[in-house]
Each structure stands twice: as structure tokens, then as C-alpha cells.
């Protein structure tokens with residue numbers, strides 16, 4: 550048994566219960582726009598499940614068995630067909646050009662290879678398909694940069710691999726996606742520093 554992974558999966562929902570009211574608007578802003586056939590990368594414990602208003606079929610990728618155990622219990626309450634695949638976003642077992650929407654919320658901070666995951670999201674989307682993202686990112690203020698630098702090693706340990714200083718926006722901007730639209734905002738969770746976030750969508754170019 551991997552104690553830290555088990556602890557993170559179970560602690561995640563407790564932490565979520567504190568910050569979730571602040572996060573829900575961004576879950577809605579992304580998840581509720583997902584249409585048709587959807588792939589969610591790193592679904593965790595299923596925090597987005599309630600917001601899939603326009604999805605017809607959802608495939609959730611989740612590599613962590615402790616997260617998956619909680620997720621598997623939650624999908625029973627969902628009316629849309631949901632399939633869980635125990636895999637990573639760097640290598641998605643889904644055909645190219647086959648899905649309408651791909652969703653990533655608070656995941657690109659944790660994957661091993663952000664570029665590969667974004668490329669995979671792009672590959673599996675149909676032309677014209679949408680990639681929806683909500684992620685915390687690298688700070689651009691001096692105080693935020695110092696705060697993230699100090700906290701990052703502890704945070705990575707406590708969360709089993711979440712990176713506070715990732716420049717996820719730059720990765721998305723350098724990808725093959727077009728029409729990248731996003732809001733940048735600072736989330737205030739009641740600590741002395743706000744957390745920089747992005748929420749938005751990008752499109753796979755029509756052929």
C-alpha cells in the first residue's frame with residue numbers, strides 16, 4: 550500500500566470540501582461546456598461529475614487506484630454512461646480524431662509530461678473539438694514567485710506530485726491548439742497569498 554497516495558486521495562475530498570465553493574464556478578465554466586463524447590484526463594475523485602450538462606458519454610482517465618476507488622463509487626449516481634480507464638494522459642488509449650471534448654481540471658500541474666498530455670488531448674479530439682482546462686499556474690508577481698518557490702517542495706510531497714510553479718499556460722499556447730481563450734485570475738483561499746489560475750478553452754483546427 551502506498552500510504553502517501555492513499556492519504557492524498559482521501560485527504561483530497563476533505564481539502565475540497567473547504568475550497569470547493571470557490572472552485573465550483575470554474576468547474577462549471579469548463580465541465581458544463583463539454584459536449585457529446587468527452588474524455589476527462591485525471592478525473593480524481595469525480596469532483597466534476599455533477600457538472601457534465603451536455604455530455605453524451607464520458608471516459609475518465611485516472612491512474613491512481615485510490616482516487617479511482619472513490620471515483621468508481623461516485624459514477625453510480627450519474628445518468629450519463631461513464632467509463633473509467635486506469636491510465637495516464639500521456640498515452641491515451643482512444644482513437645485519433647474521435648471525441649468532441651477533452652477536459653483537464655487541476656491535472657496538468659501533476660502530470661509527468663505536460664506537453665505530451667496536451668498533444669494527446671489534441672490527437673484524440675475531432676477537428677473543431679474543444680479542450681477545456683482549469684489549472685493553477687506559476688505566479689507572475691514577485692511575492693507569489695517567492696511564495697511558490699518556498700512552498701513547492703513541501704506541496705509536491707504533500708500532494709504526491711503537484712507542481713506549483715508550472716507554466717501551463719505557456720505549454721497550451723505553444724501547442725497545436727488554436728483559438729485559445731482563457732481568463733487569468735487569482736484565487737483567494739484565505740491564506741496570505743492568492744493562487745494564480747487559468748480557466749479556458751482551446752480548439753483543434755478544422756482540417
Ligand SMILES: C[S@@+](CC[C@H](N)C(=O)[O-])C[C@H]1O[C@@H](n2cnc3c(N)ncnc32)[C@H](O)[C@@H]1O
Nearest residue numbers: 591592593596613616637638654655659660661
Ligand atoms: C489534483 S487532482 C485533480 C482531480 C480532478 N480533476 C479535480 O478537478 O478535482 C490531480 C489528478 O490527476 C491525476 N494524475 C496524476 N498524474 C496523471 C497523469 N499523468 N495522467 C492523468 N492523470 C494524472 C491524479 O491521480 C489526480 O487524480
